[in-house]
Amino acid sequence: MKITMVVVFYKQKPEESKTFQTLKQTLFLQKEHVKEIELILYDNSPKSQEFHPLDYEGMTISYIHDPRNLGIVSAYNHAWARAKENGSQWLLLFDHDTEVTFAYINEVVNLPEFSQDIAAVVPKISCENTMISPIYSHTLRPLQEKPPTPGIQEVPVMAINSGSLISMAFLNKVNGFNEEFSLDYLDHWLFFKIYEEGRKVWLLDVELEHELSVMDYSRISLQRYQSILDSEGKFYQNYKKDLFPSYRTQLFKRFLKQVLTVKNKKIALHTLKRLLSK
Structure with a gap:
């Protein structure tokens, strides 16, 4: 083989x-x-x-x-x-x-x-x-x-x-x-x-x-996180469409958690921008 x-x-x-x-x-x-x-x-x-x-x-x-x-x-x-x-x-x-x-x-x-x-x-x-x-x-x-x-x-x-x-x-x-x-x-x-x-x-x-x-926000660059967000949104919007509404809700919860717990607030800002985009 x-x-x-x-x-x-x-x-x-x-x-x-x-x-x-x-x-x-x-x-x-x-x-x-x-x-x-x-x-x-x-x-x-x-x-x-x-x-x-x-x-x-x-x-x-x-x-x-x-x-x-x-x-x-x-x-x-x-x-x-x-x-x-x-x-x-x-x-x-x-x-x-x-x-x-x-x-x-x-x-x-x-x-x-x-x-x-x-x-x-x-x-x-x-x-x-x-x-x-x-x-x-x-x-x-x-x-x-x-x-x-x-x-x-x-x-x-x-x-x-x-x-x-x-x-x-x-x-x-x-x-x-x-x-x-x-x-x-x-x-x-x-x-x-x-x-x-x-x-x-x-x-x-x-x-x-x-x-x-x-899995660790302290070890990920903003550029990489943006890449993840872009690909994540594309996947749920165009492929796993049944989970897209739940994904939007989860994205909002992630934003709130990041505001409270993640030191680099630009991470939360990127999440918010993704949330507000179509």
Whole structure:
């Protein structure tokens, strides 16, 4: 079974990435499986990083430098095109800050033959002792509900991109990743599309740790927060339309909370502007 993997970087050497470091400690040791895997390191940094793929014997690794920094969607669509060329059945997505484990890699390289109904295979993802992915997508407050259990997910869920295996048959049907979402909410669109197309998600009984800076307002720039707001509004207004009224209400509650608890009041101002926009 062929798998194409893509890890997206920004202003970081591949060897400094938690994802790449833990891939070396897990996947790279699976000598009998790495021949069927192509790894793409996609670097959105302004300047190219020094990297030598030939240092890693037995692995097919390519380093792509794209100084345009068009977000993760350009990296994913490049990887999708490469996966079509090399006949991969799955495309595996990674951010730079996911801690890959032996248990997860063993699941990936020993995937059973799933039916065409399964468009994505995902692990449990935790951040700071909280399971953040996958989550049920019928509510705006999914972390307050009981998390999904391993196996096929009949009820729609949303998973973060990193660690997700996406079926190439599904990606080819929907013509790759939606360029409307260059960075934020691309995962929301992807899993919305999976269930809209009548497909389903399989949840593995393994857990990965992932750093998610957007959970902390003190660690997020105003520019990034604005990007999140823009993508969030677009998603609920144009795709998950049934939740749009609830989203507007939630946005107002978020604004009030930010006024009271967030030190940088410009965060609250950006939320208010989004709330007052159409």
